[in-house]
Amino acid sequence: MxxxxxxxxxxxxxxxxxxxxxxxxxxxxxxxxxxxxxxxxxxxxxxxxxxxxxxxxxxxxxxxxxxxxxxxxxxxxxxxxxxxxxxxxxxxxxxxxxxxxxxxxxxxxxxxxxxxxxxxxxxxxxxxxxxxxxxxxxxxxxxxxxxxxxxxxxxxxxxxxxxxxxxxxxxxxxxxxxxxxxxxEPAKSEHDSNIAWNRGLLLAFSGAFFLMFSQGVLAYMLPLKVEGLNFKTEMSGLLLSTFGISAILVFLLPINRIFDRIHPLRTLIIGFLLMGSSLFLLSAVSNAFWMYATMCIYGIGFAFLFPSINSLLIDSTHPHSRGKAYGYFYAFFSLGVVGGSSFTGALELSPNEGFMVSGGLLLTVAAAATVFRRNNRH
Missing domain, CATH: 1.20.1250.20 (MFS general substrate transporter like domains)
Known part of the structure; x- marks a missing residue:
C-alpha cells in the first residue's frame, strides 16, 4: 500500500x-x-x-x-x-x-x-x-x-x-x-487535540517556507536570466530538470540512509547551506556549464532539506495531530512559492539580485539553525 x-x-x-x-x-x-x-x-x-x-x-x-x-x-x-x-x-x-x-x-x-x-x-x-x-x-x-x-x-x-x-x-x-x-487516535484532552508548537515543528514549518520561497524566486528569475544571456528559451527548463535529476539521485541512491543515521537538524543545515551557496553562485556565473553545475548543487541541497523537514515534523508530532501538522506544513509550502515570486517582483529586482537576496535568506536560516543546534546541545 x-x-x-x-x-x-x-x-x-x-x-x-x-x-x-x-x-x-x-x-x-x-x-x-x-x-x-x-x-x-x-x-x-x-x-x-x-x-x-x-x-x-x-x-x-x-x-x-x-x-x-x-x-x-x-x-x-x-x-x-x-x-x-x-x-x-x-x-x-x-x-x-x-x-x-x-x-x-x-x-x-x-x-x-x-x-x-x-x-x-x-x-x-x-x-x-x-x-x-x-x-x-x-x-x-x-x-x-x-x-x-x-x-x-x-x-x-x-x-x-x-x-x-x-x-x-x-x-x-x-x-x-x-x-x-x-x-x-481520539484525543484524551484538549491539550492532546492540538498541535504542540515545539521548536522542531517550527523548524519544519520554517524550512518548508524558505525552501519554497527559493523555488518561487527560481521559477520567476531563472527564465529571465536565461533570456538576458541570450540562451535558448528551453534552457531554463533544462536547468530545472538538472536540479530535479540531481535531487532524485540523492533520494534513491544508498546515500539516502544518511537521513536515518544523522539528526535531521544537521542535514537541514547542510541543505540550506548548499541551496543558499548555489543561488549566490548562480547570480555570479554567466557560462552555461557553470549554470548547470550550480543547479546540480541546488538539487543536492534540496535533496538534503526535503527529508530533513519531513523528519522533523514526524519526530515533533503524535499520530493524532500529525494530519493537522501536515496541513500547516504544506500551507507554508504554498505561502513560500507565492512569497518568493511576489517579494522579488515587488522589489523589482534583477535576476542576479533576486538570487542573491534568496541565497542570503537561506544562509541566514542555516546560521540560525546552527545557533539553535548548539544551544540545544548545551
Missing part, C-alpha cells in the same frame, strides 16, 4: 507541475490582462492553503482515508471544468476550486505515509517520497506543455482529471479495508 500512496503523491504533484507552463498562455487566450493573468496563476496556490489546512483538520478527526479519496475525486472533477472557461473571471473561479480540491490530497497522503512508517526508517521513507515529487517536477511540465500545444489546455486538464479520478476510485477500494486502522 505504501507504493500506492507514493503513486498518489506522484500524480498529485504531476497535476501541479503540468499546469505551470500552460496556465498563463491559456489566461491570455481568454482575454486576461497581465494583472488578471498573474492572479489566475497565483489563485491556485492561495486556495491550496485553505485546502491544506482543511485536510489536516479532517485527517485528524476522520483519518486520512476519507480526505484522500475526497481530494482525488473532487480534483479530478474540477479539472474537467477548464473546458467551461470562456473569460478570465470564470477561469479565476475554476482556479480557486482547483487549488482548494488539490490542497486536500497532499497532507492526507503524507499523513498516511508517516503513520505507516517505522520510526528508524522515517528519513529514508521521506527521501523516497521526495523522489516521486522530483519525478513529477521533471515529467509534469514537459508533458503539460507538449500535450497542450498539440491539443488544448482543457484537453490536457481532462487527461489529468481522468488519472486522478481513476486513482480516487482505486483508493476507495484498496484503502477501505485499512480505514479503521488509519483513523486518528
Amino acid at each position: 505504501r507504493f500506492f500512496i507514493l503513486i498518489i503523491i506522484f500524480f498529485t504533484f504531476f497535476d501541479l507541475f503540468a499546469q505551470l507552463p500552460i496556465i498563463s498562455p491559456f489566461a491570455v487566450s481568454l482575454g486576461a490582462t497581465p494583472f488578471l493573468t498573474g492572479i489566475a496563476v497565483g489563485m491556485y496556490s492561495l486556495s491550496n492553503i485553505i485546502g491544506n489546512i482543511l485536510s489536516g483538520v479532517i485527517s485528524d478527526k476522520k483519518g486520512p482515508y476519507v480526505i484522500l479519496v475526497t481530494g482525488l475525486t473532487s480534483t479530478g472533477i474540477v479539472l474537467f471544468s477548464y473546458g467551461l472557461a470562456n473569460d478570465p473571471y470564470s477561469l479565476l473561479a475554476i482556479r480557486f476550486f482547483h487549488g482548494l480540491a488539490a490542497g486536500l490530497t497532499v497532507p492526507a497522503a503524507f499523513t498516511y505515509l508517516a503513520n505507516n512508517t517505522v520510526q528508524h526508517k522515517r528519513g529514508k521513507s521521506v527521501a523516497i517520497s521526495g523522489a516521486f515529487v522530483g519525478l513529477a517536477a521533471i515529467i509534469g511540465p514537459a508533458f503539460g506543455a507538449v500535450y497542450a500545444s498539440r491539443t488544448s489546455t482543457p484537453d490536457m486538464m481532462a487527461i489529468t482529471g481522468i488519472l486522478l479520478l481513476s486513482l480516487g476510485l482505486a483508493a476507495f477500494f484498496l484503502l477501505k479495508k485499512q480505514r479503521t486502522s488509519q483513523k486518528a
Whole structure:
C-alpha cells in the first residue's frame, strides 16, 4: 500500500507541475490582462492553503482515508471544468476550486505515509517520497506543455482529471479495508487535540517556507536570466530538470540512509547551506556549464532539506495531530512559492539580485539553525 500512496503523491504533484507552463498562455487566450493573468496563476496556490489546512483538520478527526479519496475525486472533477472557461473571471473561479480540491490530497497522503512508517526508517521513507515529487517536477511540465500545444489546455486538464479520478476510485477500494486502522487516535484532552508548537515543528514549518520561497524566486528569475544571456528559451527548463535529476539521485541512491543515521537538524543545515551557496553562485556565473553545475548543487541541497523537514515534523508530532501538522506544513509550502515570486517582483529586482537576496535568506536560516543546534546541545 505504501507504493500506492507514493503513486498518489506522484500524480498529485504531476497535476501541479503540468499546469505551470500552460496556465498563463491559456489566461491570455481568454482575454486576461497581465494583472488578471498573474492572479489566475497565483489563485491556485492561495486556495491550496485553505485546502491544506482543511485536510489536516479532517485527517485528524476522520483519518486520512476519507480526505484522500475526497481530494482525488473532487480534483479530478474540477479539472474537467477548464473546458467551461470562456473569460478570465470564470477561469479565476475554476482556479480557486482547483487549488482548494488539490490542497486536500497532499497532507492526507503524507499523513498516511508517516503513520505507516517505522520510526528508524522515517528519513529514508521521506527521501523516497521526495523522489516521486522530483519525478513529477521533471515529467509534469514537459508533458503539460507538449500535450497542450498539440491539443488544448482543457484537453490536457481532462487527461489529468481522468488519472486522478481513476486513482480516487482505486483508493476507495484498496484503502477501505485499512480505514479503521488509519483513523486518528481520539484525543484524551484538549491539550492532546492540538498541535504542540515545539521548536522542531517550527523548524519544519520554517524550512518548508524558505525552501519554497527559493523555488518561487527560481521559477520567476531563472527564465529571465536565461533570456538576458541570450540562451535558448528551453534552457531554463533544462536547468530545472538538472536540479530535479540531481535531487532524485540523492533520494534513491544508498546515500539516502544518511537521513536515518544523522539528526535531521544537521542535514537541514547542510541543505540550506548548499541551496543558499548555489543561488549566490548562480547570480555570479554567466557560462552555461557553470549554470548547470550550480543547479546540480541546488538539487543536492534540496535533496538534503526535503527529508530533513519531513523528519522533523514526524519526530515533533503524535499520530493524532500529525494530519493537522501536515496541513500547516504544506500551507507554508504554498505561502513560500507565492512569497518568493511576489517579494522579488515587488522589489523589482534583477535576476542576479533576486538570487542573491534568496541565497542570503537561506544562509541566514542555516546560521540560525546552527545557533539553535548548539544551544540545544548545551
